[in-house]
Amino acid sequence: xxxxxxxxxxxxxxxxxxxxxxxxxxxxxxxxxxxxxxxxxxxxxxxxxxxxxxxxxxxxxxxxxxxxxxxxxxxxxxxxxxxxxxxxxxxxxxxxxxxxxxxxxxxxxxxxxxxxxxxxxxxxxxxxxxxxxxx
Numbered sequence: 001x002x003x004x005x006x007x008x009x010x011x012x013x014x015x016x017x018x019x020x021x022x023x024x025x026x027x028x029x030x031x032x033x034x035x036x037x038x039x040x041x042x043x044x045x046x047x048x049x050x051x052x053x054x055x056x057x058x059x060x061x062x063x064x065x066x067x068x069x070x071x072x073x074x075x076x077x078x079x080x081x082x083x084x085x086x087x088x089x090x091x092x093x094x095x096x097x098x099x100x101x102x103x104x105x106x107x108x109x110x111x112x113x114x115x116x117x118x119x120x121x122x123x124x125x126x127x128x129x130x131x132x133x134x135x
Contacts, residue, residue: 003047003091004068005029006101012060021055027067047091060098071096
């Protein structure tokens with residue numbers, strides 16, 4: 001699945017107890033349409049995203065950056081501290097393409113990983129060095 005949205009805050013890198021690192025960030029997707037009465041309706045959907053491939057991309061994932069993400073979506077439900085039911089959407093990201101707009105990003109910069117990084121691109125790419133393989 002692909003989604004395109006804007007980061008709501010700077011990405012954070014977390015280190016798990018088994019020493020694996022994950023980049024967490026949130027993306028907002030805005031949609032607008034006209035209802036039957038002709039009134040404009042705006043709707044925002046938020047995704048909590050996780051990227052496991054490389055923590056180094058966090059420096060480009062800054063608030064306001066427009067990103068195109070490829071991955072898988074899942075839903076979660078929980079009870080809030082106030083006892084009210086809550087729900088949210090998670091997006092397990094496998095590929096990130098930056099479209100600019102944030103503090104540090106450049107328009108059109110692309111972050112590629114895995115097989116996509118090996119294929120190359122005319123756009124700037126960020127690739128893990130060969131000696132940085134975790135196994």
